[in-house]
Amino acid sequence: MPGSNSSVRDAGAEALSFTVHDVAAPDVAAQRTRSGRLKMLLVLAVCAAPVIASYLTYFVVRPGARTNYGTLIDPPRPLPALPLRTLDGRPLAAATLKGQWLLVAVGPAACDAACEGRLFMQRQLREMLGRERDRVDKVWLITDGGLPAPMLRSAAAASPALTMLQVDRAALAAWLAPAAGHALEDHLYLVDPMGDWMMRMPAGADPVRVQRDLDRLLRASAGWDRPGR
Numbered sequence: 001m002p003g004s005n006s007s008v009r010d011a012g013a014e015a016l017s018f019t020v021h022d023v024a025a026p027d028v029a030a031q032r033t034r035s036g037r038l039k040m041l042l043v044l045a046v047c048a049a050p051v052i053a054s055y056l057t058y059f060v061v062r063p064g065a066r067t068n069y070g071t072l073i074d075p076p077r078p079l080p081a082l083p084l085r086t087l088d089g090r091p092l093a094a095a096t097l098k099g100q101w102l103l104v105a106v107g108p109a110a111c112d113a114a115c116e117g118r119l120f121m122q123r124q125l126r127e128m129l130g131r132e133r134d135r136v137d138k139v140w141l142i143t144d145g146g147l148p149a150p151m152l153r154s155a156a157a158a159s160p161a162l163t164m165l166q167v168d169r170a171a172l173a174a175w176l177a178p179a180a181g182h183a184l185e186d187h188l189y190l191v192d193p194m195g196d197w198m199m200r201m202p203a204g205a206d207p208v209r210v211q212r213d214l215d216r217l218l219r220a221s222a223g224w225d226r227p228g229r
Contacts, residue, residue, distance in 0.1 A: 068216075069209040070190065070199040071179065079195030080175050085166045087147060092165060095195070099229035100137045101218070102191040106172065106184050109146030116152075118188060119162065121207050125188075126160065128211045132218045134227035138162045143169035143185070179203065190214075193225050 082094040103122050107115040119140065126133045140162055142148070148156070148164065156162035169184070176197060178184050186203040188210070199217075201210050218225075 068199075068213050069206070070201045070213050073198050073200065076192070076196035076198040077175055079191065079197070080171075082171055082175065083168050087142075087153075087164055087166065096229075097137075097139070097191075098195040099193055100227075101135055101193060101214075101225070102137050102139050102189075103214075104139045104141060104176075104189040104191060106141050106143060106176065106187075106189070108144040108185075109142050109148045110144070111148060111152060115185070119156070121205070121210075122188060123162070125207055125210055125214065128207070129214060129218065132215075133160075135218060135225060136214070140164045141172060142166045143172060176200075190217075192217075192221075 079094055079097065084092040084094055086092055103125060105115070105118045105122050107118070111119070122138050122140075126136050126138060129136060138160070140156070142164060143166075145166055147153070153164070156164060173184055176184060176189050177200075178186055179200065179202070182203050188201040188205065189197060190199040190201070190213075191197050199213065201213075
């Protein structure tokens with residue numbers, strides 16, 4: 001029919017026609033920022049994973065099978081900026097204590113028989129840890145500003161040395177705390193390598209049972225903690 005070819009051509013042209021829309025260019029800078037943040041979070045997660053895993057293993061995974069002797073501090077209390085001084089009066093930043101497990105004794109310089117017993121237990125506990133003992137430091141926080149007797153200072157200096165530091169008792173009591181009915185000086189306190197007070201040993205503690213707690217904690221943290229600061 002006349003004009004039929006023209007109609008076919010018009011229909012074909014109409015069928016093949018399409019519309020081109022503007023497409024927004026990708027925001028490359030925003031994508032790079034998001035990617036950078038994700039990478040940073042992944043790196044932080046990888047670094048923190050061993051610490052988190054060890055604490056979960058000890059505190060969470062097998063709570064029914066674990067019978068800790070010392071009292072767990074929940075949540076652990078971070079090391080504050082304690083006003084520490086060496087025995088010769090030099091100030092010492094509290095943060096320098098981080099990096100090792102700390103077995104901490106507290107008491108005045110005029111160390112009585114009970115105090116001497118805790119210092120002796122502190123030394124023996126470290127030796128009882130065998131090859132893991134280099135991961136634990138002994139610390140005596142002296143709360144009255146005095147100096148221990150020369151004989152005690154000489155004994156404390158014997159290898160492995162006992163770190164003796166003076167500290168204001170009120171400032172220390174804002175961090176460490178005794179069990180109900182006891183004085184701050186009655187216990188040994190355990191601080192982890194990150195500076196968190198996380199366990200308090202009973203007054204008049206049984207050293208064998210304390211050692212078991214220490215062994216468990218050192219095994220649980222073996223993946224991320226190493227001897228030395």
